[in-house]
Amino acid sequence: MLNALNAAATGMIAQQKQVENISNNLANADTVAFKKSRTDFQDLLYHNSTDPGAATSATTQNPTGVQIGSGVKLGGTVRDHAVGAPRPTQRELDVALDGPGFMAFQRPDGELGYSRDGSLRLGNGGRLENVDGFPLMPEIILPADTQGVQISPDGRVSVKLASNQVQELGQIQVVQFANPSGLQATGGNLYATSPSSGAAVPGNAGENGSGRFLQRFLEASNVQPVTEMTDLIRAQRVYELNSKAIGAVDQMMGTLGQIR
Protein backbone atom coordinates (compact mmCIF):
# COMPACT_ATOMS: atom_id res chain seq x y z
CA MET A 1 0.00 0.00 0.00
CA LEU A 2 2.90 2.34 0.76
CA ASN A 3 4.18 1.56 -2.71
CA ALA A 4 0.90 2.89 -4.11
CA LEU A 5 1.29 6.03 -2.04
CA ASN A 6 4.81 6.57 -3.39
CA ALA A 7 3.81 5.91 -7.00
CA ALA A 8 1.01 8.48 -6.78
CA ALA A 9 3.40 10.95 -5.14
CA THR A 10 5.91 10.57 -8.02
CA GLY A 11 3.02 11.33 -10.38
CA MET A 12 2.27 14.56 -8.55
CA ILE A 13 5.94 15.59 -8.42
CA ALA A 14 6.34 14.89 -12.14
CA GLN A 15 3.35 17.06 -13.05
CA GLN A 16 4.60 19.80 -10.76
CA LYS A 17 7.86 19.82 -12.75
CA GLN A 18 5.87 19.97 -15.96
CA VAL A 19 3.90 22.98 -14.72
CA GLU A 20 7.18 24.69 -13.75
CA ASN A 21 8.51 24.10 -17.24
CA ILE A 22 5.32 25.31 -18.92
CA SER A 23 5.36 28.44 -16.76
CA ASN A 24 8.90 29.16 -17.89
CA ASN A 25 7.91 28.70 -21.53
CA LEU A 26 4.94 31.03 -21.14
CA ALA A 27 7.00 33.60 -19.23
CA ASN A 28 9.43 33.65 -22.16
CA ALA A 29 6.78 33.71 -24.89
CA ASP A 30 8.02 37.16 -25.90
CA THR A 31 11.76 36.67 -25.31
CA VAL A 32 13.90 37.17 -28.42
CA ALA A 33 14.92 33.81 -29.95
CA PHE A 34 13.77 31.86 -26.87
CA LYS A 35 13.55 28.10 -27.47
CA LYS A 36 10.76 26.30 -25.67
CA SER A 37 11.52 23.13 -23.78
CA ARG A 38 9.41 20.15 -22.92
CA THR A 39 9.38 17.61 -20.09
CA ASP A 40 9.62 13.95 -21.09
CA PHE A 41 8.60 11.37 -18.52
CA GLN A 42 9.64 7.77 -18.00
CA ASP A 43 8.22 4.92 -15.96
CA LEU A 44 10.31 3.89 -12.94
CA LEU A 45 11.68 0.48 -12.09
CA TYR A 46 9.37 -2.49 -11.89
CA HIS A 47 9.24 -4.81 -8.94
CA ASN A 48 8.93 -8.32 -10.33
CA SER A 49 7.25 -10.45 -7.71
CA THR A 50 6.85 -13.22 -10.30
CA ASP A 51 9.06 -13.20 -13.37
CA PRO A 52 7.39 -13.76 -16.71
CA GLY A 53 8.25 -17.29 -17.74
CA ALA A 54 8.66 -18.55 -14.17
CA ALA A 55 7.81 -22.22 -13.91
CA THR A 56 4.33 -22.86 -12.61
CA SER A 57 4.86 -26.61 -12.80
CA ALA A 58 7.29 -29.02 -14.39
CA THR A 59 5.84 -28.34 -17.83
CA THR A 60 4.11 -24.96 -17.71
CA GLN A 61 5.31 -21.39 -17.38
CA ASN A 62 3.71 -18.23 -16.11
CA PRO A 63 2.92 -16.37 -19.33
CA THR A 64 3.11 -12.82 -18.03
CA GLY A 65 4.36 -12.75 -14.46
CA VAL A 66 3.58 -10.08 -11.92
CA GLN A 67 5.23 -6.70 -12.34
CA ILE A 68 4.31 -3.74 -10.19
CA GLY A 69 5.66 -0.39 -11.27
CA SER A 70 6.82 2.23 -8.82
CA GLY A 71 5.76 5.42 -10.55
CA VAL A 72 7.16 8.00 -12.91
CA LYS A 73 10.19 10.24 -13.16
CA LEU A 74 11.24 13.19 -15.23
CA GLY A 75 13.46 11.64 -17.88
CA GLY A 76 14.69 14.96 -19.18
CA THR A 77 13.77 18.30 -20.61
CA VAL A 78 14.14 18.56 -24.35
CA ARG A 79 14.76 21.96 -25.86
CA ASP A 80 13.14 22.43 -29.24
CA HIS A 81 15.54 24.41 -31.44
CA ALA A 82 13.00 25.04 -34.17
CA VAL A 83 13.48 28.49 -35.69
CA GLY A 84 11.08 31.17 -34.45
CA ALA A 85 9.32 33.55 -36.81
CA PRO A 86 11.34 36.61 -37.90
CA ARG A 87 9.77 39.82 -36.63
CA PRO A 88 10.54 43.10 -38.46
CA THR A 89 11.92 45.81 -36.17
CA GLN A 90 13.37 48.42 -38.59
CA ARG A 91 16.41 48.76 -36.36
CA GLU A 92 19.58 48.43 -38.37
CA LEU A 93 21.56 46.57 -35.69
CA ASP A 94 18.91 43.85 -35.29
CA VAL A 95 19.70 40.57 -37.04
CA ALA A 96 17.87 37.25 -37.09
CA LEU A 97 19.08 33.89 -38.41
CA ASP A 98 16.52 32.17 -40.65
CA GLY A 99 17.98 28.69 -40.08
CA PRO A 100 20.17 26.69 -37.70
CA GLY A 101 23.22 28.27 -36.09
CA PHE A 102 24.31 30.60 -33.31
CA MET A 103 26.30 33.78 -32.91
CA ALA A 104 29.24 33.65 -30.49
CA PHE A 105 29.71 36.19 -27.71
CA GLN A 106 32.67 36.57 -25.35
CA ARG A 107 31.49 36.02 -21.81
CA PRO A 108 33.29 37.83 -18.96
CA ASP A 109 34.54 34.47 -17.61
CA GLY A 110 36.56 33.96 -20.80
CA GLU A 111 34.32 31.27 -22.29
CA LEU A 112 32.20 31.76 -25.39
CA GLY A 113 28.45 31.98 -25.04
CA TYR A 114 26.22 31.14 -28.00
CA SER A 115 23.02 32.95 -28.80
CA ARG A 116 20.49 33.53 -31.53
CA ASP A 117 19.44 36.84 -29.99
CA GLY A 118 20.66 39.31 -32.59
CA SER A 119 19.62 42.58 -30.99
CA LEU A 120 23.14 44.04 -31.19
CA ARG A 121 24.28 47.23 -29.47
CA LEU A 122 27.20 49.54 -29.92
CA GLY A 123 29.53 49.30 -26.97
CA ASN A 124 32.48 51.33 -25.86
CA GLY A 125 34.49 52.42 -28.93
CA GLY A 126 31.84 51.24 -31.40
CA ARG A 127 32.19 47.51 -30.72
CA LEU A 128 29.19 45.27 -31.56
CA GLU A 129 27.87 43.73 -28.31
CA ASN A 130 24.81 41.93 -27.01
CA VAL A 131 22.36 43.46 -24.51
CA ASP A 132 24.63 42.55 -21.60
CA GLY A 133 27.69 44.12 -23.22
CA PHE A 134 29.35 40.85 -24.16
CA PRO A 135 31.28 41.46 -27.42
CA LEU A 136 30.35 39.62 -30.59
CA MET A 137 33.18 37.27 -31.62
CA PRO A 138 35.14 37.81 -33.80
CA GLU A 139 35.04 41.46 -32.78
CA ILE A 140 33.61 44.02 -35.16
CA ILE A 141 34.29 47.71 -34.39
CA LEU A 142 32.33 50.41 -36.15
CA PRO A 143 34.22 53.63 -36.95
CA ALA A 144 33.13 56.76 -35.15
CA ASP A 145 31.85 58.49 -38.28
CA THR A 146 29.52 55.64 -39.32
CA GLN A 147 26.39 56.88 -41.08
CA GLY A 148 24.72 53.55 -41.80
CA VAL A 149 25.29 49.82 -41.30
CA GLN A 150 24.56 47.09 -43.82
CA ILE A 151 24.59 43.41 -42.79
CA SER A 152 24.43 41.03 -45.74
CA PRO A 153 22.71 37.58 -45.63
CA ASP A 154 26.12 35.90 -45.32
CA GLY A 155 27.01 38.09 -42.34
CA ARG A 156 29.31 40.67 -43.90
CA VAL A 157 29.13 43.96 -42.02
CA SER A 158 29.78 47.06 -44.07
CA VAL A 159 29.36 50.69 -43.06
CA LYS A 160 28.78 53.89 -44.92
CA LEU A 161 31.09 56.57 -43.62
CA ALA A 162 30.50 60.31 -43.41
CA SER A 163 32.66 60.64 -46.51
CA ASN A 164 30.10 58.52 -48.42
CA GLN A 165 32.66 55.72 -48.64
CA VAL A 166 31.54 52.14 -48.02
CA GLN A 167 33.88 50.06 -45.89
CA GLU A 168 33.65 46.33 -45.14
CA LEU A 169 34.51 45.60 -41.50
CA GLY A 170 34.25 41.84 -41.19
CA GLN A 171 31.92 38.88 -41.23
CA ILE A 172 29.69 37.64 -38.39
CA GLN A 173 30.32 33.92 -37.95
CA VAL A 174 27.65 31.30 -37.52
CA VAL A 175 28.47 28.47 -35.12
CA GLN A 176 26.81 25.08 -35.47
CA PHE A 177 26.64 22.04 -33.19
CA ALA A 178 26.06 18.37 -33.89
CA ASN A 179 23.36 18.34 -31.21
CA PRO A 180 22.00 21.82 -30.42
CA SER A 181 19.51 20.31 -27.94
CA GLY A 182 22.51 19.30 -25.83
CA LEU A 183 23.56 22.93 -25.28
CA GLN A 184 23.29 24.19 -21.76
CA ALA A 185 21.07 27.22 -21.27
CA THR A 186 22.87 29.67 -19.00
CA GLY A 187 20.25 32.43 -18.96
CA GLY A 188 20.71 35.81 -20.58
CA ASN A 189 19.66 34.23 -23.90
CA LEU A 190 23.01 32.43 -23.98
CA TYR A 191 23.94 28.79 -24.29
CA ALA A 192 27.19 27.05 -23.34
CA THR A 193 28.70 23.93 -24.88
CA SER A 194 28.32 20.68 -22.99
CA PRO A 195 29.75 17.21 -23.54
CA SER A 196 26.55 16.19 -25.32
CA SER A 197 26.29 19.19 -27.64
CA GLY A 198 29.48 18.38 -29.53
CA ALA A 199 32.18 20.90 -30.35
CA ALA A 200 31.37 24.29 -31.84
CA VAL A 201 31.84 24.33 -35.62
CA PRO A 202 32.26 27.93 -36.83
CA GLY A 203 31.41 28.76 -40.40
CA ASN A 204 29.81 31.35 -42.60
CA ALA A 205 26.09 32.01 -42.80
CA GLY A 206 24.38 29.99 -45.49
CA GLU A 207 27.04 27.30 -45.58
CA ASN A 208 26.68 23.73 -44.31
CA GLY A 209 22.95 24.12 -43.85
CA SER A 210 23.16 27.07 -41.48
CA GLY A 211 20.75 29.99 -41.63
CA ARG A 212 21.31 33.36 -43.26
CA PHE A 213 21.14 36.74 -41.59
CA LEU A 214 18.11 38.96 -41.93
CA GLN A 215 18.92 42.57 -41.05
CA ARG A 216 16.25 44.66 -39.31
CA PHE A 217 14.55 41.52 -38.00
CA LEU A 218 14.57 39.75 -34.65
CA GLU A 219 13.70 36.11 -34.14
CA ALA A 220 10.55 35.63 -32.06
CA SER A 221 10.35 32.87 -29.47
CA ASN A 222 9.06 29.53 -30.75
CA VAL A 223 6.62 29.14 -27.85
CA GLN A 224 3.11 28.37 -29.01
CA PRO A 225 0.76 29.56 -26.27
CA VAL A 226 -2.08 27.26 -27.38
CA THR A 227 0.10 24.15 -27.03
CA GLU A 228 1.41 25.36 -23.69
CA MET A 229 -2.11 25.98 -22.40
CA THR A 230 -3.34 22.51 -23.41
CA ASP A 231 -0.22 21.00 -21.82
CA LEU A 232 -0.98 23.00 -18.69
CA ILE A 233 -4.52 21.66 -18.55
CA ARG A 234 -3.28 18.11 -18.99
CA ALA A 235 -0.62 18.52 -16.31
CA GLN A 236 -3.12 19.93 -13.86
CA ARG A 237 -5.64 17.15 -14.45
CA VAL A 238 -3.06 14.37 -14.13
CA TYR A 239 -1.90 16.07 -10.92
CA GLU A 240 -5.48 15.99 -9.62
CA LEU A 241 -5.96 12.33 -10.55
CA ASN A 242 -2.82 11.40 -8.66
CA SER A 243 -3.93 13.38 -5.62
CA LYS A 244 -7.23 11.45 -5.75
CA ALA A 245 -5.24 8.21 -5.74
CA ILE A 246 -3.35 9.41 -2.68
CA GLY A 247 -6.69 10.20 -1.05
CA ALA A 248 -7.92 6.67 -1.78
CA VAL A 249 -4.77 5.11 -0.31
CA ASP A 250 -5.16 7.31 2.73
CA GLN A 251 -8.76 6.21 3.25
CA MET A 252 -7.82 2.56 2.81
CA MET A 253 -5.10 2.91 5.41
CA GLY A 254 -7.64 4.62 7.65
CA THR A 255 -9.98 1.66 7.20
CA LEU A 256 -7.10 -0.60 8.11
CA GLY A 257 -6.47 1.34 11.29
CA GLN A 258 -10.03 0.72 12.42
CA ILE A 259 -9.90 -3.07 12.30
CA ARG A 260 -9.36 -4.82 15.55
Place this chain on the structure above:
Amino acid sequence: MDAGLVTALSGALAQSKRLETVTNNLANADTVAYKSSDVVFEEVLQENLRPDGRSGIPEEAAKESQLLSQAGTESRAVLYGTEFTNLKGGSIRHTGRSLDIAIEGNGFLEVLTPNGIRLTRAGNLTLDAGGRLTTGDGFLVLGAGDANQDPGLRSLTVGAGRVSIDAEGNVYARNPGGGEDGDQLVGRLSLQQSLNPKDLRKEGRNLFLAGPNAALRAVGQPARQPAAVTPAAAGANPPGTAEPLNALGNPARAPKIHQGSLEASNVNPVQEMTRLIEAQRLFEQNTRLMQSVGEMSSRVNEVGRY
Protein backbone atom coordinates in the same frame (compact mmCIF):
# COMPACT_ATOMS: atom_id res chain seq x y z
CA MET B 1 -13.72 -19.14 11.62
CA ASP B 2 -9.99 -18.81 10.94
CA ALA B 3 -10.62 -19.71 7.34
CA GLY B 4 -13.00 -16.81 6.96
CA LEU B 5 -10.43 -14.44 8.38
CA VAL B 6 -7.78 -15.69 5.99
CA THR B 7 -10.07 -15.48 2.96
CA ALA B 8 -10.88 -11.87 3.80
CA LEU B 9 -7.21 -11.17 4.37
CA SER B 10 -6.27 -12.54 0.94
CA GLY B 11 -8.98 -10.39 -0.61
CA ALA B 12 -7.69 -7.25 1.10
CA LEU B 13 -4.10 -8.05 0.10
CA ALA B 14 -5.15 -8.61 -3.51
CA GLN B 15 -6.94 -5.25 -3.65
CA SER B 16 -4.00 -3.40 -2.13
CA LYS B 17 -1.74 -4.93 -4.81
CA ARG B 18 -4.20 -3.88 -7.45
CA LEU B 19 -4.16 -0.37 -6.07
CA GLU B 20 -0.40 -0.26 -6.66
CA THR B 21 -0.96 -1.05 -10.34
CA VAL B 22 -3.64 1.63 -10.62
CA THR B 23 -1.50 4.32 -8.97
CA ASN B 24 1.43 3.43 -11.23
CA ASN B 25 -0.84 3.82 -14.25
CA LEU B 26 -2.10 7.18 -13.01
CA ALA B 27 1.43 8.38 -12.27
CA ASN B 28 2.31 7.56 -15.87
CA ALA B 29 -0.79 9.13 -17.41
CA ASP B 30 1.44 11.63 -19.22
CA THR B 31 4.48 9.42 -19.96
CA VAL B 32 5.36 9.10 -23.64
CA ALA B 33 4.09 5.80 -25.10
CA TYR B 34 3.46 4.32 -21.64
CA LYS B 35 1.43 1.10 -21.68
CA SER B 36 -1.00 0.62 -18.84
CA SER B 37 -1.10 -2.56 -16.76
CA ASP B 38 -3.93 -4.44 -15.15
CA VAL B 39 -4.07 -7.44 -12.89
CA VAL B 40 -6.20 -10.53 -13.00
CA PHE B 41 -6.92 -12.46 -9.83
CA GLU B 42 -7.22 -16.17 -9.46
CA GLU B 43 -9.55 -17.85 -7.07
CA VAL B 44 -7.95 -20.87 -5.48
CA LEU B 45 -9.14 -23.65 -3.29
CA GLN B 46 -7.05 -23.48 -0.19
CA GLU B 47 -6.37 -27.16 -0.18
CA ASN B 48 -4.38 -26.53 -3.33
CA LEU B 49 -2.14 -24.06 -1.67
CA ARG B 50 0.41 -26.40 -0.16
CA PRO B 51 3.81 -25.86 -1.73
CA ASP B 52 4.30 -29.51 -2.50
CA GLY B 53 4.75 -29.15 -6.25
CA ARG B 54 1.66 -31.18 -7.03
CA SER B 55 -0.76 -28.34 -7.09
CA GLY B 56 -0.10 -26.43 -10.29
CA ILE B 57 -0.01 -23.18 -8.31
CA PRO B 58 3.09 -21.04 -8.89
CA GLU B 59 5.73 -21.81 -6.34
CA GLU B 60 6.13 -18.20 -5.24
CA ALA B 61 2.41 -17.87 -4.79
CA ALA B 62 2.31 -21.07 -2.82
CA LYS B 63 5.04 -19.76 -0.54
CA GLU B 64 3.18 -16.52 -0.05
CA SER B 65 0.10 -18.38 0.95
CA GLN B 66 1.64 -20.98 3.23
CA LEU B 67 -0.26 -19.26 5.96
CA LEU B 68 -3.44 -19.95 4.10
CA SER B 69 -2.86 -23.66 3.74
CA GLN B 70 -3.57 -24.13 7.42
CA ALA B 71 -7.03 -22.86 6.95
CA GLY B 72 -9.09 -25.81 5.92
CA THR B 73 -10.42 -27.28 2.78
CA GLU B 74 -13.82 -25.83 2.20
CA SER B 75 -13.00 -22.13 1.90
CA ARG B 76 -11.44 -20.21 -0.93
CA ALA B 77 -8.89 -17.46 -1.17
CA VAL B 78 -7.79 -15.00 -3.81
CA LEU B 79 -4.32 -15.10 -5.29
CA TYR B 80 -2.66 -12.16 -6.88
CA GLY B 81 -2.62 -13.73 -10.29
CA THR B 82 -1.05 -12.25 -13.36
CA GLU B 83 -0.37 -8.76 -14.61
CA PHE B 84 -1.17 -7.83 -18.17
CA THR B 85 0.31 -4.97 -20.12
CA ASN B 86 -2.23 -3.36 -22.37
CA LEU B 87 -0.28 -2.78 -25.58
CA LYS B 88 -3.04 -0.86 -27.30
CA GLY B 89 -1.59 2.17 -29.06
CA GLY B 90 -1.95 5.50 -27.31
CA SER B 91 -3.32 8.50 -29.13
CA ILE B 92 -0.87 10.24 -31.45
CA ARG B 93 -0.14 13.82 -30.46
CA HIS B 94 1.38 16.28 -32.91
CA THR B 95 4.46 18.09 -31.59
CA GLY B 96 6.05 19.45 -34.78
CA ARG B 97 9.54 18.52 -33.56
CA SER B 98 11.44 16.70 -36.30
CA LEU B 99 13.07 14.21 -33.91
CA ASP B 100 9.74 13.09 -32.43
CA ILE B 101 8.32 9.94 -33.98
CA ALA B 102 5.18 7.98 -33.18
CA ILE B 103 4.79 4.33 -34.12
CA GLU B 104 1.36 3.34 -35.34
CA GLY B 105 0.64 -0.38 -35.05
CA ASN B 106 2.63 -3.25 -33.59
CA GLY B 107 6.26 -2.16 -33.62
CA PHE B 108 9.13 -1.22 -31.33
CA LEU B 109 12.35 0.65 -31.86
CA GLU B 110 15.54 -1.21 -30.99
CA VAL B 111 17.82 0.72 -28.66
CA LEU B 112 21.24 -0.18 -27.29
CA THR B 113 21.51 0.20 -23.51
CA PRO B 114 24.48 -0.68 -21.31
CA ASN B 115 22.56 -3.87 -20.42
CA GLY B 116 22.00 -4.90 -24.02
CA ILE B 117 19.36 -4.32 -26.64
CA ARG B 118 15.95 -3.19 -25.42
CA LEU B 119 12.72 -2.21 -27.16
CA THR B 120 10.82 1.03 -26.83
CA ARG B 121 7.91 2.84 -28.39
CA ALA B 122 8.87 6.21 -26.91
CA GLY B 123 9.90 8.19 -29.97
CA ASN B 124 11.12 11.37 -28.25
CA LEU B 125 14.56 11.08 -29.81
CA THR B 126 17.55 13.37 -29.44
CA LEU B 127 21.10 13.43 -30.74
CA ASP B 128 24.40 12.77 -29.02
CA ALA B 129 27.56 14.85 -29.40
CA GLY B 130 28.40 12.89 -32.54
CA GLY B 131 25.04 13.66 -34.15
CA ARG B 132 23.77 10.08 -33.73
CA LEU B 133 20.10 9.36 -32.98
CA THR B 134 19.59 8.46 -29.33
CA THR B 135 16.74 8.17 -26.86
CA GLY B 136 16.31 10.79 -24.17
CA ASP B 137 18.59 8.69 -21.95
CA GLY B 138 21.38 8.73 -24.53
CA PHE B 139 20.84 5.12 -25.61
CA LEU B 140 21.65 4.65 -29.30
CA VAL B 141 18.69 4.08 -31.60
CA LEU B 142 19.61 1.20 -33.89
CA GLY B 143 19.20 1.02 -37.61
CA ALA B 144 18.10 -2.06 -39.48
CA GLY B 145 20.92 -4.43 -40.23
CA ASP B 146 22.38 -7.83 -39.58
CA ALA B 147 21.28 -8.92 -36.12
CA ASN B 148 24.56 -10.75 -35.60
CA GLN B 149 26.55 -7.59 -36.28
CA ASP B 150 27.90 -5.51 -33.40
CA PRO B 151 24.85 -3.37 -32.53
CA GLY B 152 27.11 -0.37 -31.88
CA LEU B 153 27.78 -0.24 -35.63
CA ARG B 154 24.11 0.03 -36.45
CA SER B 155 23.72 3.62 -35.17
CA LEU B 156 22.14 6.32 -37.34
CA THR B 157 24.17 9.54 -37.73
CA VAL B 158 22.01 12.43 -38.87
CA GLY B 159 23.75 15.59 -37.62
CA ALA B 160 22.09 18.84 -36.73
CA GLY B 161 20.56 19.61 -40.11
CA ARG B 162 17.11 18.78 -41.37
CA VAL B 163 16.01 15.20 -40.67
CA SER B 164 13.15 13.44 -42.39
CA ILE B 165 11.79 10.04 -41.44
CA ASP B 166 9.27 8.42 -43.74
CA ALA B 167 6.40 6.07 -42.88
CA GLU B 168 8.58 2.96 -43.36
CA GLY B 169 11.25 4.29 -41.00
CA ASN B 170 13.81 5.37 -43.61
CA VAL B 171 15.88 8.21 -42.16
CA TYR B 172 17.07 11.01 -44.43
CA ALA B 173 19.37 13.77 -43.29
CA ARG B 174 20.55 16.92 -44.92
CA ASN B 175 24.27 16.67 -45.65
CA PRO B 176 25.28 14.57 -42.64
CA GLY B 177 28.88 14.78 -43.84
CA GLY B 178 28.83 18.55 -44.26
CA GLY B 179 28.37 18.49 -48.02
CA GLU B 180 25.75 20.31 -50.04
CA ASP B 181 24.20 17.24 -51.65
CA GLY B 182 20.70 17.67 -50.28
CA ASP B 183 18.88 14.92 -48.37
CA GLN B 184 20.67 11.63 -48.13
CA LEU B 185 19.42 8.26 -46.95
CA VAL B 186 21.21 7.55 -43.66
CA GLY B 187 19.59 4.23 -42.87
CA ARG B 188 16.41 2.64 -41.76
CA LEU B 189 15.12 2.44 -38.20
CA SER B 190 15.21 -1.10 -36.88
CA LEU B 191 11.55 -1.79 -36.17
CA GLN B 192 10.74 -4.99 -34.34
CA GLN B 193 7.37 -6.66 -34.07
CA SER B 194 6.64 -9.06 -31.27
CA LEU B 195 4.27 -11.80 -32.34
CA ASN B 196 3.83 -12.80 -28.71
CA PRO B 197 3.86 -9.48 -26.83
CA LYS B 198 2.93 -11.20 -23.57
CA ASP B 199 6.61 -12.02 -23.17
CA LEU B 200 7.70 -8.37 -23.21
CA ARG B 201 8.74 -7.25 -19.77
CA LYS B 202 8.57 -3.63 -18.65
CA GLU B 203 11.91 -2.44 -17.40
CA GLY B 204 11.23 1.20 -16.54
CA ARG B 205 12.66 4.15 -18.54
CA ASN B 206 10.01 3.40 -21.20
CA LEU B 207 11.96 0.25 -22.14
CA PHE B 208 10.82 -3.31 -22.71
CA LEU B 209 12.96 -6.42 -22.45
CA ALA B 210 12.00 -9.13 -24.93
CA GLY B 211 11.72 -12.51 -23.26
CA PRO B 212 12.72 -15.76 -24.98
CA ASN B 213 9.19 -16.35 -26.26
CA ALA B 214 8.54 -12.84 -27.52
CA ALA B 215 8.97 -14.07 -31.12
CA LEU B 216 10.59 -10.91 -32.40
CA ARG B 217 10.58 -10.21 -36.08
CA ALA B 218 12.33 -7.36 -37.82
CA VAL B 219 9.81 -5.49 -39.94
CA GLY B 220 10.60 -5.72 -43.63
CA GLN B 221 12.99 -8.59 -43.07
CA PRO B 222 12.60 -12.35 -42.75
CA ALA B 223 11.72 -13.52 -39.23
CA ARG B 224 14.82 -13.51 -37.08
CA GLN B 225 13.63 -16.03 -34.60
CA PRO B 226 11.16 -18.76 -35.45
CA ALA B 227 8.40 -18.73 -32.88
CA ALA B 228 9.01 -21.70 -30.65
CA VAL B 229 5.81 -21.39 -28.68
CA THR B 230 2.43 -22.75 -29.61
CA PRO B 231 1.18 -21.60 -33.01
CA ALA B 232 -2.04 -20.23 -31.57
CA ALA B 233 -0.21 -18.08 -29.04
CA ALA B 234 2.54 -16.70 -31.16
CA GLY B 235 1.59 -17.23 -34.76
CA ALA B 236 4.42 -19.53 -35.70
CA ASN B 237 5.34 -18.97 -39.27
CA PRO B 238 4.21 -22.00 -41.29
CA PRO B 239 6.89 -22.95 -43.81
CA GLY B 240 6.40 -21.23 -47.11
CA THR B 241 4.39 -18.24 -45.89
CA ALA B 242 6.00 -14.86 -46.31
CA GLU B 243 4.16 -12.94 -43.63
CA PRO B 244 4.12 -14.20 -40.05
CA LEU B 245 0.77 -14.44 -38.33
CA ASN B 246 -0.29 -12.75 -35.14
CA ALA B 247 -2.11 -14.33 -32.24
CA LEU B 248 -5.42 -14.09 -34.09
CA GLY B 249 -4.01 -15.83 -37.14
CA ASN B 250 -3.93 -12.67 -39.26
CA PRO B 251 -0.80 -11.48 -40.99
CA ALA B 252 1.00 -8.99 -38.77
CA ARG B 253 0.72 -5.52 -40.30
CA ALA B 254 3.81 -3.42 -40.67
CA PRO B 255 3.92 -0.45 -38.30
CA LYS B 256 3.85 3.07 -39.68
CA ILE B 257 6.08 5.92 -38.51
CA HIS B 258 4.68 9.41 -38.05
CA GLN B 259 7.36 12.07 -37.85
CA GLY B 260 6.69 15.18 -35.78
CA SER B 261 4.32 13.35 -33.44
CA LEU B 262 4.51 11.42 -30.19
CA GLU B 263 2.46 8.54 -28.92
CA ALA B 264 0.66 9.52 -25.73
CA SER B 265 0.27 7.21 -22.76
CA ASN B 266 -2.61 4.75 -23.26
CA VAL B 267 -3.77 5.15 -19.66
CA ASN B 268 -7.49 5.80 -19.62
CA PRO B 269 -8.18 7.97 -16.56
CA VAL B 270 -11.88 7.01 -16.45
CA GLN B 271 -11.03 3.34 -16.30
CA GLU B 272 -8.26 3.87 -13.74
CA MET B 273 -10.47 5.95 -11.47
CA THR B 274 -13.22 3.30 -11.53
CA ARG B 275 -10.62 0.64 -10.78
CA LEU B 276 -9.38 2.79 -7.94
CA ILE B 277 -12.87 3.12 -6.47
CA GLU B 278 -13.51 -0.57 -6.98
CA ALA B 279 -10.25 -1.57 -5.28
CA GLN B 280 -10.97 0.78 -2.40
CA ARG B 281 -14.49 -0.49 -1.81
CA LEU B 282 -13.51 -4.15 -2.08
CA PHE B 283 -10.66 -3.50 0.33
CA GLU B 284 -13.08 -1.90 2.79
CA GLN B 285 -15.51 -4.79 2.48
CA ASN B 286 -12.78 -7.33 3.08
CA THR B 287 -11.47 -5.48 6.12
CA ARG B 288 -15.01 -5.17 7.47
CA LEU B 289 -15.34 -8.91 6.98
CA MET B 290 -12.15 -9.44 8.95
CA GLN B 291 -13.55 -7.26 11.66
CA SER B 292 -16.81 -9.18 11.94
CA VAL B 293 -14.98 -12.51 11.91
CA GLY B 294 -12.85 -11.13 14.75
CA GLU B 295 -15.94 -10.10 16.67
CA MET B 296 -17.44 -13.55 16.18
CA SER B 297 -14.27 -15.08 17.60
CA SER B 298 -14.48 -12.87 20.66
CA ARG B 299 -18.13 -13.86 21.14
CA VAL B 300 -17.00 -17.48 21.15
CA ASN B 301 -14.62 -16.64 23.96
CA GLU B 302 -17.47 -15.15 25.94
CA VAL B 303 -19.53 -18.34 25.78
CA GLY B 304 -19.79 -19.87 29.21
CA ARG B 305 -18.76 -16.70 31.00
CA TYR B 306 -21.01 -15.11 33.56
